[in-house]
Amino acid sequence: MSKGLPKRSEDYSLWYNELVKKADLAENSAVRGCMVIKPYGYSIWEKMQAELDRMFKETGHTNAYFPLFIPKSYLSKEASHVEGFAKECAVVTHYRLKNAEDGSGVIVDPEAKLEEELIVRPTSETVIWSTYKNWIQSYRDLPLLVNQWANVVRWEMRTRLFLRTAEFLWQEGHTAHATAEEAKAETLQMMNVYAQFAEDFMALPVVRGRKSANERFAGADDTLCIEAMMQDGKALQAGTSHFLGQNFAKAFDVKFATKEGGLEYVWGTSWGVSTRLMGALIMAHSDDNGLVLPPKLAPTQVVIVPIYRKDEEFEAISAKANEIMADLRKAGVSVKYDNRDTHKPGFKFAEYELKGVPLRIAIGPRDLENGTIEIARRDTLTKEQFELASQPITEKITGMLDDIQKSIYDRAFSFREEKTTEVNTWDEFKEVLENKGGFISAHWDGTSETEEKIKDLTKATIRCIPLARKEEAGTCILTGKPSEGRVYFAKAY
């Protein structure tokens, strides 16, 4: 078992990197900035996908698949869009290799140059709206509610596993509507779907908000977002939902015949979450012993470890373990019996702690005599003896899993509340940012210039304008100009 995870309090960043590797979640590949998502990490991502996919379908969306490649000219059709993505994209220029004539190996065949370069999609608005042009003629074709699960590539210079990688996995919803109101309602609905997923499944409290103009998606008229707080006091953007106005409809000439007989441009939205959520999940709950997973996303919710010296003991324990396992499976609990004889119980305990299995059951010979089992909770690292006769085991375990799910949410919520500070002066702002971190709720004059200046001076950005903010007149912490309400500043991932 790999030992020696660094402590969060000593080096949070190193703790995260080591945890991702030691818990078998992901690792760097031979290709700069591209990660390998390992089986254990991928099984958590699959659970996230399944829940999100269900929520998308329940809100009327269907999946489809669009090309990996985008012709360079397409990317350029929406001006601010290409501006946003051109600086970090992988470009395909050739379609063949050949053997070098000097025998030095395989080279790119200069005769196999593409007429037009292809961009590996950094996001798919352009290729999708070029397709929508053929799918949409009349108001009867609207709304068009499509989602895609795909890989995308953004050639980031500084990468970190899950949080920022050159290639990542995500879903991108792309919808088309007859009216601005409908498109805005969709934008809001999907932001709420993300928030609900984060809170109910990831046990991750989020702030629902709106991005400032500076932080908006390249090509959007409005970007809504959910923002989460990590244990080191830095914010993490966990999902975004964009109101695209008619920008892409105009760029790709997508018009529809209205009910009234007119011809109008379509209104659009797009929204996405990515494997970045894995980073948020890991950083929000885990501790110095390893991963802490919310039961609703844990690939294995309960592990049973036998404690024995003699073969007869092992047999009797296994019979009990199999009985418990069958009961729990019937109740929909995912459970594993680790009967490996190649590893000692202590090794197994450490392994499941590292991997964040929510509940561990240990059964020894004395337990068999007494009709008990030992149940250990991963989130609190507490143990209890449970008398099997006192309550049905399924009721006990599902009750504990529910409690863990709620409990780690509550802990993350309290932490975020504690890390959210209202400040009213520039000095206070700097002081809190430096010594405490977290979200800083402060007045801002609403201009991009001030926002940029604060970023330059402190590295803090406006994470969002909370949707739930109350109207409150005030003065900007930097300029003293009038402000209509507080926004959330933070240093961010």
Next chain:
Amino acid sequence: MSKGLPKRSEDYSLWYNELVKKADLAENSAVRGCMVIKPYGYSIWEKMQAELDRMFKETGHTNAYFPLFIPKSYLSKEASHVEGFAKECAVVTHYRLKNAEDGSGVIVDPEAKLEEELIVRPTSETVIWSTYKNWIQSYRDLPLLVNQWANVVRWEMRTRLFLRTAEFLWQEGHTAHATAEEAKAETLQMMNVYAQFAEDFMALPVVRGRKSANERFAGADDTLCIEAMMQDGKALQAGTSHFLGQNFAKAFDVKFATKEGGLEYVWGTSWGVSTRLMGALIMAHSDDNGLVLPPKLAPTQVVIVPIYRKDEEFEAISAKANEIMADLRKAGVSVKYDNRDTHKPGFKFAEYELKGVPLRIAIGPRDLENGTIEIARRDTLTKEQFELASQPITEKITGMLDDIQKSIYDRAFSFREEKTTEVNTWDEFKEVLENKGGFISAHWDGTSETEEKIKDLTKATIRCIPLARKEEAGTCILTGKPSEGRVYFAKAY
């Protein structure tokens, strides 16, 4: 409703292309050879994925994700592998665009050239075995049973929707084992998983076989396959499973400490099926009216269409339809009530025929009076009046769905049997190939030269050496040399 699907008997190829587009399965994109999989087509692919994924997990495999890009030098490490894929691969050479100085638009930034070119994966053996080197140290790490769902790119010059596209979706299993026997058993097991999926879910009978050396995967020691027969008498390779020997272990230096204390190269397999299966599914069962789908893969199994003139009639019919729908859903049947008032019943009937919905229920005012409904089967295009009092509706419908599943399999099986011909002379071979098509079971002398010559002369290839063939001495149809048994020739997709 789109009319005028060409007839299979007149132009099978055009029929297929038009069907794929008109049934909303897929279409060509703006990027040469890359397709858009439309929502309806993708929903069928999702059902395929779900079943295959379940079967992979039941046989002990887990999913993971590896990088999209492969360094050029990696692709070259296995000699026959690079030979097989170098001629048709998309090459990334740059990582940035910039604005042209003359204002002519966005160009590739010549200063952002990659040190080493990256290949968009045509298959992932190289990048995965380079990773396995770090994952495998000892016999305790084996077997390693991993699958990946991903997109891959092969720059084919002649493309057809689903059957051959530059980008396609697939799964690729990559396993590592301690012994050759174990790896061979895995290769066989996964071929059988594919065969079972094809037969039980796609209702597609397949021949389980082994590829000749010529047709083997680039880098494999042995390739097993499943081969299906299409309605035009051409064969379609529907899945392959490769025994890789130690080829990739040697290319990437993947060794393991044996139980006995030695150090040995690992044995490998890889296996895959792709969106090509969609092409097989469409071509195997569909008819001149459109798609015919096996109920187990149909996104909608039953559609209910109301037939009415007056609003009161519509209300009464809807009440009955909703009641039936609720019952069927409880029984696990996917059912849709098409209550659109914008389209006439005849239009709806044609639409669901085109889209291959297995069962259509029509309910009119007289049906309400008589306690009946009309049930139409897509596969046979037959209708019957069903008395609701005579049998529970769920029993009736699930019985019919089961019968359709079996019936279209039987039809495809009979067709294949009829299209499989034993021949013993070269003249017979040519005659059957030209006038009848299908699988031709014939003796072959076992040499690549003869195989190539037959291909040059007739375009027929050896589809496989059937695993179930009986030993039978004979003489090669072309050379007259001795043969140990018959192989299957055919023209193929």
